[in-house]
Amino acid sequence: MAPISIKRILISESVDPCCKKILQENGIQVTEKQNMSKDDLIAEIKDYDGLVVRSATKVTADVINAAGNLKIIGRAGTGVDNVDVDAATIKGIIVMNTPSGNTISAAELTCTLLMSLSRHVPQAAMSMKAGNWDRKKFMGAEMYGKILGIVGLGRIGKEVASRMQSFGMKTIGYDPITPPEVTATWGVEQMSLEQLWPKCDYITVHTPLMPSTAGLLNDTSFAKCKKGVKVVNCARGGIIDEDALLRALESRQCGGAGLDVFVEEPPKNRALVNHPNVISCPHLGASTKEAQARCGQDIALQIVDMVMGKSLVGAVTRNHSEGLTQGACEVEISVNGCSYRATGSVQGGVPVLLELNHSVFRQPVSLTGNLLFFKAVASPPLLPSVTGFLATAGVEMESFSAPAARSGDQWYCVGLSSLLGDLGALKPLVKAAAQVSV
């Protein structure tokens, strides 16, 4: 990888001091300026090669287009939804994050909110401070024996599961990518959302915010839940529809909510925050000394390694000069120790996959519907074998995308009428398989 020249970096938020120190020790000039307005940032950014942010700085297309020299946007944390990654990709600006640095802290806050909901600790503490001694009002419920639904079984979902299991909770969940056989090894039984909603005493969401997760919990899904279900959102505002949540709280269909994140931060509409059964925090999931130290250090070291041409870790986009098609974006996803490198783009408004782990598809694969990806040795009997397998499983093959190369291990993609219940049965035919619903 070619070294990239980064001489000046702007840190626009409160990032652990170790970040600045590491960058400076490696010859990079660092300026820290917090609480800038959009106009201030647009005026300031043109002087920098790099920008380091957390979640509050909105790195919009306007900001990116005003940045003549910008080569890197470093996110000291997980979510990059405050960065216009498409605009950055088009300009060849690398966006990188530090996705594991705050996992434990976010998981611990989630558990704190779950437990606070069960025992009304914040409300009881406020009542004590107001001079009361009300033992009846704050009658709680044990976590022991209750069912926790975890929607999104990635890094944080997994850590929440193990911690809540230690309280004797039964953990069930749903994730379109993490395979059920993997989550079963950490004690989480997967099922469809339709099956999950009515079973849960508590639900916690741990997905990114994207079109398929916005409003995952809405009027319809709340109606399918147990009366009095308690919900937690430490992921992103909007995964639980805020208006639907308020309606569910008012009708008592929802018995309480723990919210760390909001659609608008800080929220101007205070109806949820002020609701007596809502416990809320000002986006504190990553706000621990440990998480901040990890994220600050990780982002600085990742930038330094990139400048030195050593490695490109945590990038959610890659520089076009490294050979990507214009407008294409390469992502590296690590799921349970397996790393998947995918190149995709948007064609005619539809997200498409161009390449998976070095298998270049003959035609772009449209990322819609139920998709089965599998790795197998290219051979003439492969397609009939897979077709036969799907027919036996009662699933229709809606599309078949083959790789351009016709020899060796290659990745294939099959569009399915519905997801397969058991991928294990494919084992004799393929070397690896994963399925997603987009």
Ligand SMILES: NC(=O)c1ccc[n+]([C@@H]2O[C@H](COP(=O)([O-])OP(=O)(O)OC[C@H]3O[C@@H](n4cnc5c(N)ncnc54)[C@H](O)[C@@H]3O)[C@@H](O)[C@H]2O)c1
């Ligand atoms: N409150 C905070 O301060 C804080 C701190 C860290 C992370 N976060 C947020 O928490 C969320 C989870 O972070 P993570 O590190 O665990 O991410 P992750 O990428 O490890 O896990 C996300 C999981 O969501 C799954 N997913 C995607 N679409 C889904 C869908 N439609 N239904 C169910 N699951 C789906 C993915 O397959 C993946 O396994 C992100 O939104 C992140 O930004 C918040």
Ligand SMILES: O=C(O)[C@H](O)COP(=O)(O)O
């Ligand atoms: O996605 C994240 O990393 C969290 O939401 C934390 O955001 P923060 O760095 O602004 O606290």
